[in-house]
Amino acid sequence: MDEVRRFRPALIAWAAGGAGADEAAAAARELAGGLRTVVLVEGGSDQVALEALATRHGRDLGAEGVAVVPLGGATSIGRFLDVCGPAGLGLPLAGLCDIGEERHFRRHLERVGLGSGLTPAALETLGFHVCVADLEDELIRALGAEGVCQVIEAQGELRPFLTFQGQPAQRDRPVEHQLRRFMGTHSGRKALYAQALVAHLDLDRVPRPLERLLAYV
Known part of the structure; x- marks a missing residue:
């Protein structure tokens, strides 16, 4: 697990380039031997959701040598495939993206062979799976609006959500849309709810992309 924790920031720094990239590349190469798979996901909330689901299944991805790496946005997929794909570290890969970003993943996977x-x-x-809309949308549909509202209440955020619902831009929108937008209003809120919603999921209703990705790795 320690190797995975050290590998993730080294890979991110290497893919970013600039000052320190050579040292980061050397560190990533040294640590790569202890890895089984690298899972490339768009952001931190995707990482949190996958790792939380693995925990519910009694798995520790880090201990298994699976590094879940957030790209910081789907358009960065090319740089990450360059450094950990066939021409770089040559590691087994998997991933998760939103349907709107599928084209970036597809184009760069083809580019690197x-x-x-x-x-x-x-x-x-x-091993690359696509969410319909995005992961929040998948989780909201899996739990249902009422179930998500219960999770929001358990997080002590029901009042802020009701206030958000009352905003002119939100009043006439479906509650599922309101819930999805609410999760993106504050920094860190997507990751908070990724963990909380996965914790409340019926394991028979796990969103297909998340379920298939976990099964793949």
Whole structure:
């Protein structure tokens, strides 16, 4: 697990380039031997959700040599594939993205030689899974609006959510849309609810992309 914790920031610094990239690359190469798979996800909330779901299944991804690495945005996928894909570290890869960002993942996977003319089914075969809209949307549909509101109340945020619902821009929108927007209003709130919603999921209703990704790794 310590190797995974050290590998993640080294890989991120290497992919970012600039000052210190050479040292980060050396550290990532040294630590890569202890890894089994690198999972590339768009952001920190995706990482939190996958690791929380693994915990519910009695798994510790870090201890298994699985490094879940947030890209800081889907457009960074190319740089990460360059450093940990076939021309870089050559590590087994998997990933998760929103449907709106699928084109970035598909284009760069093809560019680095991990397929051609990739269809959604072919992406899944490679271990890359796509959320309909985004992960928050997947989790809200899995739990239902009432279930999500119960989680919000348990987090002590029901009053802020009701205030948010009353805003002119939100009043006429479906509650599912309001919930999704609410989770993105404050820094750290997406990660907070990624963990909380996964904790309350019925394991028979796990969103397909998350379930398939965990099964793959």
